[in-house]
Amino acid sequence: MTATTRVDSSYQPQYESIATKLVEFIQQTRLQPGDRLPTEQRLAEQLGVSRAVVREAVKMLTASGYVRTRRGSGIYVNDKSRPFAAAAIEFSMPVDPEHVRELFEFRSLQETLTSQLATERITLSELRALEKSVNLNRQAAEAGDWNLFLETDNAFHYGIAEAAHNPFLLETVATVMRLQRWAIKMATGGAPGSLLTSADQHDAIFVALKNGTPEATINAMKTHIESVFQAYQHDVRRRLREDIPEE
Numbered sequence: 001m002t003a004t005t006r007v008d009s010s011y012q013p014q015y016e017s018i019a020t021k022l023v024e025f026i027q028q029t030r031l032q033p034g035d036r037l038p039t040e041q042r043l044a045e046q047l048g049v050s051r052a053v054v055r056e057a058v059k060m061l062t063a064s065g066y067v068r069t070r071r072g073s074g075i076y077v078n079d080k081s082r083p084f085a086a087a088a089i090e091f092s093m094p095v096d097p098e099h100v101r102e103l104f105e106f107r108s109l110q111e112t113l114t115s116q117l118a119t120e121r122i123t124l125s126e127l128r129a130l131e132k133s134v135n136l137n138r139q140a141a142e143a144g145d146w147n148l149f150l151e152t153d154n155a156f157h158y159g160i161a162e163a164a165h166n167p168f169l170l171e172t173v174a175t176v177m178r179l180q181r182w183a184i185k186m187a188t189g190g191a192p193g194s195l196l197t198s199a200d201q202h203d204a205i206f207v208a209l210k211n212g213t214p215e216a217t218i219n220a221m222k223t224h225i226e227s228v229f230q231a232y233q234h235d236v237r238r239r240l241r242e243d244i245p246e247e
Helices: 015-027 040-047 051-063 082-087 095-122 124-143 146-163 167-188 193-212 214-243
Strands: 065-069 074-077
Touching: 015 040, 015 051, 015 146, 040 051, 040 065, 051 065, 074 082, 095 146, 095 214, 124 146, 124 193, 124 214, 146 167, 146 193, 193 214
Parallel strands: none
Antiparallel strands: 065 074
């Protein structure tokens, strides 16, 4: 299929909106590096969400360098935020295009290795679960259901990472995908490209993985991530053109 499915650019996962509110809380209360935030339970009560949602938001802020956690102690404002964190979390600032490019580059290297290991190590039950994610992802793309597409897209990529049987890769894949989605949403206001194109690429990755051909799986994964990056660049250029006032 070649038709482009439009997505709802207003959609934002709940943990992202909670992460934004946590940043606003830190700024409004003038917390300084090293200061401690309320507990996850207290934050959940104050924000009216579940503790699990707060935990995901904290993971995102931790991965981006905005906060840090101490086991058994709590959540603290980080004192050494990385450059990407400042651009990715501070919504009043533009996302640095170079950081986004580097993030895509890292994700490509990371997920191609992950898909290679998954091709070599995946179990039959994991293969069946992955096939279910691919089928649901296709249905979501054809229906233009962005919420379901995002959910099944996560399940697909996380499923491959789980099949690699390396917990460090699994955690890194999840972290990088969260950061990438946030950066893309800030830069473009939505999701780049076509859901149907992504679904086609997921199919190609799955077929290669199912056939047990690591090189084909690597190439299919690399094509997929590069395609998303190209769609992101296209959307950024389009928005820039729209923002240039006519003389």
